[in-house]
Amino acid sequence: MSVQISSQLGVCQRCGSSDVCFTGAYKANAQSMPHKTYQRKSSLYFMGDPFTAIYILRSGSAKSFINTAEGNEQISKFYFSGDMIGLEGFDNMIHTQSVSFLETSSVCRISLPEFNRAMSESHEVRQRLLKSMSHSIIDEQLLLMSMTQYSSEQRLLKFLLDLSARFKQSGLSEQIFHLTMTRIDIANFLGLAIETISRLLTKMDSQGLIKVNNRQITLCDISHLRRCLVKQVA
Amino acid sequence: MSVQISSQLGVCQRCGSSDVCFTGAYKANAQSMPHKTYQRKSSLYFMGDPFTAIYILRSGSAKSFINTAEGNEQISKFYFSGDMIGLEGFDNMIHTQSVSFLETSSVCRISLPEFNRAMSESHEVRQRLLKSMSHSIIDEQLLLMSMTQYSSEQRLLKFLLDLSARFKQSGLSEQIFHLTMTRIDIANFLGLAIETISRLLTKMDSQGLIKVNNRQITLCDISHLRRCLVKQVA
């Protein structure tokens, strides 16, 4: 249900991460050190760049966006640790979006040859990738549904709950967490006005549903909030 | 740009279709006849069904939808000939949505064992699938963007243009086509009220942008309509 989150295949073992790497089955020769650190506001790649690798976010957070014909930036997804980045490149072997980091982050790079070799050699790798992309498609559709069917308050609530679930999955608190993105980013992503985001956060705070302290969010009763998402539609 | 359209890998050669089949590389023994015809309103599978195969739509059209907690149906995608159906199943090996047909349609079934064999044997098959899923992800994101950023009129316009592009791709007219789905389905998919759809169609007709005759739509000036999509945002 963590909808705005990309495909997850686990973090690469070559990087020493504890999680399982989808290329793990194919015992990479680990002379190369494929991970790299990026600063806040720096970019992993830009729209139009040739597609040469996929990436796994080891730590930190990022956003992907496209530059619209009108010169605006439109955020399509937020990424957190464990997420795969770059899968959209397979279509035309060119990146169709840009990715930049919201905070200092570490990334594992898997070149296309490495990737293809793993794909050809291991059924398990293929299954993981299919599962991951399948999951990604499902999430996109759920997100799309939320966008078209939910009220602004429900959209924001879903966004917060998705973040919460994502943080929990990363071993962080699902109840108290820090937003690494600005209100502007949130509004852009959710298709709402910044003012609306601000008003809704204030409102939900005063209703006792959440606590807002700048970018620190506390979800008071997660299961109650989940019920809100369902009930208010009926 | 045909956004509401699923991954396309071409129609299976085993079915005698002229298009290239993604399992073509692995020369299936063609004793089985994997294609089947479905009537309007019949279902290919239901949400919760075990995931045993993927399908390619040979002719006709279909919609996929999920049944929400409130008992409503939420349409997530429309399918046309050449589209792959069922990829969401890989995540949990269970279908997460239902698929039903909008008209009499023909479908090619590719069982999971067949699929897996093709995937393991051919790099080309893998590339096609990745490309296809990648394309699907891009489309979903573009659609999501339209939904969050566009006005109701732009959403509907984009929907019609996507359909047009899709029909052209299938060798039909991109200018005059027949809607196989109801206004109710369109409204559901676009997250708008049926009345809004009706009003917008009437309005665009009276403005001379399109001609509406029940379910037959004529796009008067496609390139002008495309420009409308961009300009109105600025």
Place this chain on the structure above:
DNA sequence: CGTTCTATTGACATCATTCAACGCCGGTGG
């Protein structure tokens, strides 16, 4: 030939945006 599903149209209500003003906070230079 009637019943049901689908589609259109009008009046009204509501939600979210827009515009505008202001507060806060961190950085930077005097």
Place this chain on the structure above:
DNA sequence: CCACCGGCGTTGAATGATGTCAATAGAACG
């Protein structure tokens, strides 16, 4: 150290777009 400045965030009032409710007509199907 303080003052200024730009980016981020909050709040209010007015506007506009879209939904809801209701009535009716047309189309499809048995």
